[in-house]
Amino acid sequence: MQPSDQPVVQANKLVKSYPRGSEIVHAVVDIDVEIQQGEYVAIVGASGSGKTTLLQLLGGMDRPTSGTISIAGKEISKLSDRELTRLRREQLGFVFQHFGLLSTLTVAENVALPAILNHKPNHSRVDELLERTGIIHRRNHRPSELSGGEMQRVAIARALINEPKLLLADEPTGNLDSATSERILELIGELNKDGLTIVVVTHNEKLAQCAHRIIQLSDGRIVNTA
Amino acid sequence: MLTQLSTFFRYSVNSLLRRKLRSLITIAGVASAVAVLYSLLAFQRGYQLGLSRELEKLGAHLLVVPKGCPYDAASIALHGANWPCYLPSKYLTMVTQTQHVAEAAPVLMTAFYDDATQSSRVYCGVLPNILALKKQWTITGSFPKTGEALTGMDIASKNHWTVGQTVKMADIQTPVKISGILNNTQGPDDQFVFIPLGDAQTDFKHADQFTHILVKLDHPDHLEEVVRSLRGCEAGLEMNIVPLAHVFKTIQGLISSTRLLLACVTLAALFAAAIGLSNTVFMSVTERTREIGVLRAMGTERSNIFALVWMETLIMSLIGAAVGLLGATLFEGLVETWLRARLPFVPNGPLMSYEWTIALLAIAAAAIIGGLAGLAPSMRAAGLSPVEAIRRAEGGV
Numbered sequence: 001m002q003p004s005d006q007p008v009v010q011a012n013k014l015v016k017s018y019p020r021g022s023e024i025v026h027a028v029v030d031i032d033v034e035i036q037q038g039e040y041v042a043i044v045g046a047s048g049s050g051k052t053t054l055l056q057l058l059g060g061m062d063r064p065t066s067g068t069i070s071i072a073g074k075e076i077s078k079l080s081d082r083e084l085t086r087l088r089r090e091q092l093g094f095v096f097q098h099f100g101l102l103s104t105l106t107v108a109e110n111v112a113l114p115a116i117l118n119h120k121p122n123h124s125r126v127d128e129l130l131e132r133t134g135i136i137h138r139r140n141h142r143p144s145e146l147s148g149g150e151m152q153r154v155a156i157a158r159a160l161i162n163e164p165k166l167l168l169a170d171e172p173t174g175n176l177d178s179a180t181s182e183r184i185l186e187l188i189g190e191l192n193k194d195g196l197t198i199v200v201v202t203h204n205e206k207l208a209q210c211a212h213r214i215i216q217l218s219d220g221r222i223v224n225t226a
Numbered sequence: 227m228l229t230q231l232s233t234f235f236r237y238s239v240n241s242l243l244r245r246k247l248r249s250l251i252t253i254a255g256v257a258s259a260v261a262v263l264y265s266l267l268a269f270q271r272g273y274q275l276g277l278s279r280e281l282e283k284l285g286a287h288l289l290v291v292p293k294g295c296p297y298d299a300a301s302i303a304l305h306g307a308n309w310p311c312y313l314p315s316k317y318l319t320m321v322t323q324t325q326h327v328a329e330a331a332p333v334l335m336t337a338f339y340d341d342a343t344q345s346s347r348v349y350c351g352v353l354p355n356i357l358a359l360k361k362q363w364t365i366t367g368s369f370p371k372t373g374e375a376l377t378g379m380d381i382a383s384k385n386h387w388t389v390g391q392t393v394k395m396a397d398i399q400t401p402v403k404i405s406g407i408l409n410n411t412q413g414p415d416d417q418f419v420f421i422p423l424g425d426a427q428t429d430f431k432h433a434d435q436f437t438h439i440l441v442k443l444d445h446p447d448h449l450e451e452v453v454r455s456l457r458g459c460e461a462g463l464e465m466n467i468v469p470l471a472h473v474f475k476t477i478q479g480l481i482s483s484t485r486l487l488l489a490c491v492t493l494a495a496l497f498a499a500a501i502g503l504s505n506t507v508f509m510s511v512t513e514r515t516r517e518i519g520v521l522r523a524m525g526t527e528r529s530n531i532f533a534l535v536w537m538e539t540l541i542m543s544l545i546g547a548a549v550g551l552l553g554a555t556l557f558e559g560l561v562e563t564w565l566r567a568r569l570p571f572v573p574n575g576p577l578m579s580y581e582w583t584i585a586l587l588a589i590a591a592a593a594i595i596g597g598l599a600g601l602a603p604s605m606r607a608a609g610l611s612p613v614e615a616i617r618r619a620e621g622g623v
Contacts, residue, residue: 056612056613059523061522061523061611061612061613062611062612062613081528082527082528085522085525085526085527085528086525087525088523088524088525089524089525089526090525092525094520094523094524096520096523096616098516100516100517100520100523102237102517102520102521103244103517104236104237104240104241104243104244105233105236105237105240109233109236112233113233113524114524114525116229116230116233117230117524117525117526117527117530118525119230121229158524162525
């Protein structure tokens with residue numbers, strides 16, 4: 001991928017609040033963040049510090065209460081639900097802690113799904129990605145037949161199928177043992193070396209240390225950037 | 227587009243297979259409702275066809291019967307029985323002379339109960355002009371002259387009668403010669419014995435009387451005019467003029483309570499099936515909230531989420547419809563027996579008419595029910611935002 005001057009994600013004065021019972025929870029408060037193409041950013045912090053909420057905002061899965069976010073040059077507050085959905089489908093890839101694979105589809109079908117939704121099915125790319133993530137031998141298996149590490153590899157392959165500009169991963173090693181986490185970490189590192197922009201929310205120190213930049217959150221605010 | 231559709235279809239089918247028992251119970255509910263609906267429609271159609279076939283076989287536009295309940299009389303004329311009262315022969319002339327009456331065939335019908343066979347033997351005294359009305363008759367042999375009889379196919383076969391044979395019938399004093407046997411009419415005529423009107427009047431001691439007159443008009447458009455003329459004639463007060471179209475409507479009316487009952491059962495079954503479908507899909511959506519959240523996060527349009535969930539409902543409805551149609555066809559005999567035992571008047575021949583148009587109607591009804599039942603859960607699924615769905619599935623914020 002060719003580097004460009006325009007940041008992949010740019011957030012200004014980002015605030016996300018929501019009601020919980022009678023009180024208002026401020027999950028993200030006054031955050032400014034800019035992520036350049038090819039960057040590898042780790043978001044760390046204690047549970048409830050607003051990491052996941054920030055990731056969801058940066059990934060266009062949620063809209064901020066106030067402030068602005070531009071993803072791939074598009075200001076999301078100006079996008080309709082349909083346009084935002086399209087932006088997620090075409091420009092972003094998501095990896096979840098709980099893998100989020102569809103249990104009723106095979107590995108290959110899971111990986112192919114975002115491309116099918118994008119009306120661009122590409123079987124050779126599915127195989128290419130399964131090869132790359134080392135899961136090709138499980139192509140026709142169901143997720144229930146895979147180990148945690150294998151499922152996360154499938155989830156990563158699925159996130160990459162539409163050639164996203166940005167990969168967002170929420171605790172990608174959270175449900176994995178240390179040896180498996182190590183391999184996922186290597187895979188994410190390799191993807192970044194190939195030019196993919198990556199934002200990872202993690203508790204895993206090793207994963208965070210591989211990042212170019214670590215953003216530390218506490219009570220919804222950035223307390224440290226290293 | 228095709229790949230997307232086939233992926234959605236596979237996903238929907240597999241989602242249903244995830245909870246096999248629940249899906250099966252829901253499909254069984256739809257199948258029962260469709261089976262009831264299909265049977266009701268087939269009965270409605272079959273009864274109409276049977277009745278109109280039977281009335282058509284009478285070959286008349288009008289029935290002239292003695293005063294009394296005209297529709298009881300029509301029912302007796304159709305299926306054969308003893309008549310409680312008679313028409314004097316002189317009325318025939320008045321009927322014949324009425325304008326637009328093409329043919330008036332008098333009949334003297336008498337029935338005898340046979341203890342041995344526990345069935346009635348029906349005799350009809352007729353004139354040769356009955357042939358002008360019974361166009362569908364084909365006779366092996368000839369129309370009877372004095373001392374002869376023309377018999378229906380079933381009764382001849384039951385008694386082993388053949389053309390030319392002289393037989394002693396229990397209810398007629400002198401032996402009669404079988405002049406002819408009717409080829410199968412698939413109607414009540416197959417059970418009747420037709421003898422010359424004069425013989426019947428003598429043998430059954432009803433000189434110068436008959437039970438009814440079958441009237442054929444020169445054109446059906448003159449029906450109302452002829453009915454008015456006959457009612458206004460000298461004998462008008464002594465006889466009932468029954469247009470067979472009215473008989474059709476009246477007999478249909480007699481079974482309206484049965485039909486209403488079946489319609490209520492059908493509606494209740496369809497309603498229950500719709501609720502079952504909706505409930506099943508709602509549960510399925512709730513169980514898959516996280517999955518829906520992930521799909522939305524991946525960029526699945528709300529319309530596609532709607533289509534996925536809606537497709538599940540439609541698949542269950544259509545499988546239910548297929549099973550229901552099969553079940554109704556398999557248990558046709560049972561349903562028919564049950565209905566025959568409960569209806570005041572049942573035409574000969576099959577009571578249920580299972581036709582592909584009715585099957586299509588039942589399938590369409592199942593699809594509509596499924597479509598409507600799936601609307602609310604599909605809209606709920608499509609309305610989930612990715613974050614809300616993932617958060618809700620994880621049980622908190």
